[in-house]
Amino acid sequence: MKGQETPKRALEIAAAGGHNLLMSGPPGSGKSLLASCLPSILPPLEPSEALEVSMIASGAGTLEGGKLKRRRPFRDPHHSASMPALVGGGLKVRPGEISLAHLGVLFLDELPEFQRATLDSLRQPLETGTVSVARANAHLSFPARVQLVAAMNPCRCGHLGDAARACSRAPRCAADYQARISGPLLDRIDLHVEVAAVSAMDLTLPPPAEGSAEVAERVARARAVQAARYGEAGARTNAEASAEAIEAHAAPDEAGARLLAEAAGAMHLSARAYHRVLKVARTIADLAAAETVGRIHIAEALPYRHQPPRA
Ligand SMILES: Nc1ncnc2c1ncn2[C@@H]1O[C@H](COP(=O)(O)OP(=O)(O)O)[C@@H](O)[C@H]1O
Ligand SMILES: [Mg+2]
Known part of the structure; x- marks a missing residue:
């Protein structure tokens, strides 16, 4: 992967803190x-996690060779996927893609092209980490702790922002296109990042100095800090931490608090959004091995917050 330093950094933060990510x-x-690079920087599954993942895969009949795998699952269902295919169910109840991605990555490419009802059915499992499937006489639940990664073009034709190629409806078309994703779903995505077109020049650059292995090492260190911090509290990552835990462990220093208060006013951050910014800042501080969340961490976290398009 050449260039694209900002999206690569967002990917590293997402991996380190278990945050959901949207690339546009x-x-x-x-x-x-x-x-597709994300699994290469995520820590391997713990043995007990590998067992969980294998049990789901065997229930779905997708366990290859019957061997436990240490690599985190990466599932990328097509946008034409039905709701049962995504969240589970159907006549002969099977786990859906969100459960096959348990403890790994669910990648939804071309996010606005998915059925809106299908996307909305992901909200609950994203919040709780389990999905329940209603049957005629019973409810079945499957584990579904996933990291959501989504990608989208900025508008239907994809060329918004490129004056030479944008369609005649720009920028209105972009607002319409983005409105296909519900606000509550967007709200659950901590990191929003713009991916700019790479120029032919960028592609002639030498390969990046740092490879996946170095990034994976930083991610693993940051994850170890989080596991020790939340311990028995159930959460393993900053993304999973409760609001109380975040207030206890991500309280910024004075300058950080001032910046966050100013931004919360200017960006009209809801209470949920406020906590989500703090979670991302905590992850950025963990990557830097910083004890306290400082102004610099808040400043890096804020631009990742989703802002509705200005039409
Ligand atoms: N920064 C980059 N470095 C190397 N190859 C790239 C880079 N960006 C895009 N490519 C190549 O360009 C092609 C299109 O990329 P893709 O990820 O499919 O784009 P998108 O999903 O945004 O439409 C792929 O074959 C990919 O390998
Ligand atoms: Mg693509």
Whole structure:
């Protein structure tokens, strides 16, 4: 992966803190390629996690060779996928993609092209980490603790922002296109990042100095800090931490608190959004091995907050 330093950094933060991520950018800018890099920087499954993942895979009949795998699952269902295919169910109840991605990554490419009802059915499992499927006489539940990674073009034709190629309805078309994703779903995505088109020049650059292995090492260190911090509290990552835990462990220093208060006013942050910014800032501080969340961490976290398009 050449260039794209900002999206790569967002991917590292997402991996380190278990945050959901949305990438937006024109076709061919490398969104799908970036998403496919995520498993290479995530820590391997713990043995007990590997067992959980294998049990789901065997229930779905997708366990290959019957061997436990240490690599986190990466599932990328097509946008034409039905609701039962995504969340589970059907006549002969089977776990859906969100359960097959348990403890790994669920990648939804071309997010606005998914059925709106299907996307909305993901909200509950994203919040609780389990999905329940209603049957005639019973409810079945499957585990579904996933990290959601989504990608989208900024508008239907994909060329918003490129004056030479944008359609005649820009920028109105972008607002319409983005409105296909519900606010509550967007609200659950901590990191929003723009992926700009790469120029031919960028592609002639030498390969990046840092490879996945170095990033994976930083991610693993940041994850170890989080596991020790939340301990028995159930959460393993900053993304999973409760509001109380975040207030206890991510309270920023004075300068950080001032910046966050100013931004909360200017960006009209809801209470939920406020906590989500703090979670991302906590992860950024963990990557830097910083004890306290400072102004610099808040400043890096804020631009990742989703802002509705200005039409
Ligand atoms: N920064 C980059 N470095 C190397 N190859 C890239 C880069 N960006 C895009 N590509 C290549 O361009 C093609 C299109 O990328 P893709 O990830 O499919 O774009 P998108 O999903 O944004 O439409 C892929 O074959 C990918 O390998
Ligand atoms: Mg793509």
